[in-house]
Amino acid sequence: xxxxxxxxxxxxxxGAIVQINCTYQTSGFNGLFWYQQHAGExxxxxxxxxxDGLEEKGRFSSFLSRSKGxxxxxLKELQMKDSASYxxxxxxxxxxxxFGDGTTLTVKP
Amino acid sequence: DGGITQSPKYLFRKEGxxxxxxxxxxxxxDAMYWYRQDPGQGLRLIYYSQIxxxxxxxxxxxxxxxxxxxxxxxxxxxxxxxxxPTAFYLCASLGLGPNEQFFGPGTRLTVL
Numbered sequence: 001x002x003x004x005x006x007x008x009x010x011x012x013x014x015g016a017i018v019q020i021n022c023t024y025q026t027s028g029f030n031g032l033f034w035y036q037q038h039a040g041e042x043x044x045x046x047x048x049x050x051x052d053g054l055e056e057k058g059r060f061s062s063f064l065s066r067s068k069g070x071x072x073x074x075l076k077e078l079q080m081k082d083s084a085s086y087x088x089x090x091x092x093x094x095x096x097x098x099f100g101d102g103t104t105l106t107v108k109p
Numbered sequence: 110d111g112g113i114t115q116s117p118k119y120l121f122r123k124e125g126x127x128x129x130x131x132x133x134x135x136x137x138x139d140a141m142y143w144y145r146q147d148p149g150q151g152l153r154l155i156y157y158s159q160i161x162x163x164x165x166x167x168x169x170x171x172x173x174x175x176x177x178x179x180x181x182x183x184x185x186x187x188x189x190x191x192x193x194p195t196a197f198y199l200c201a202s203l204g205l206g207p208n209e210q211f212f213g214p215g216t217r218l219t220v221l
Contacts, residue, residue: 033210042199042212043152087151089210095140095159097203097210098168101151 004100006088011106012078020073020103022088033089034062034073037102043087046073075105083107112136115200115213122194122220129186130216132200140203141183142210145169145196152199158183187218194220 003025012018031050035043049064061074085102144152154167158177172191
């Protein structure tokens with residue numbers, strides 16, 4: 001099976017930087033997704049990492065280390081609208097895509 | 110515009126009735142997924158399909174059934190055997206190159 005762990009909650013200040021970690025254990029790893037989900041809405045795609053390293057996309061960056069079963073999502077220049085849940089999901093070679101329980105981020109003024 | 114549609118947005122059913130949730134995509138994606146989300150929790154995989162006429166059980170398939178007769182469509186039936194069907198149901202599809210998984214807007218099912 002798959003085991004995906006994320007912190008349940010995090011709080012940060014507007015304008016700051018926050019790092020949300022995700023650790024996983026799985027067989028047949030094929031890639032790792034990060035999503036943003038606002039309350040009551042569907043998740044929106046942020047990033048997909050297949051190879052080790054950092055991928056930057058505007059204020060958001062995602063890092064992957066396959067040997068350590070570890071990823072993080074880095075959010076820079078935090079804005080109030082970044083308050084949301086951030087979901088880590090692992091995709092396997094068998095096509096199965098499984099989510100962690102998500103991290104609820106609260107951005108304070 | 111390309112995307113994934115789910116209908117209806119809100120659905121109410123009486124206990125003991127089967128109900129089918131629709132999911133349609135025009136992104137030409139091969140893989141499609143159904144998830145369930147309960148309040149304050151993450152997404153749990155119900156069923157997934159990588160190709161037409163083939164699908165696999167996810168982590169919580171009991172009480173659910175699916176079909177994949179067309180590439181564009183992946184309907185989910187919530188049967189009366191599902192003990193706690195009230196939840197937010199999300200459908201997603203996955204494309205290759207670049208790998209992006211898109212979600213539909215979701216269906217909130219309430220069983221009375």
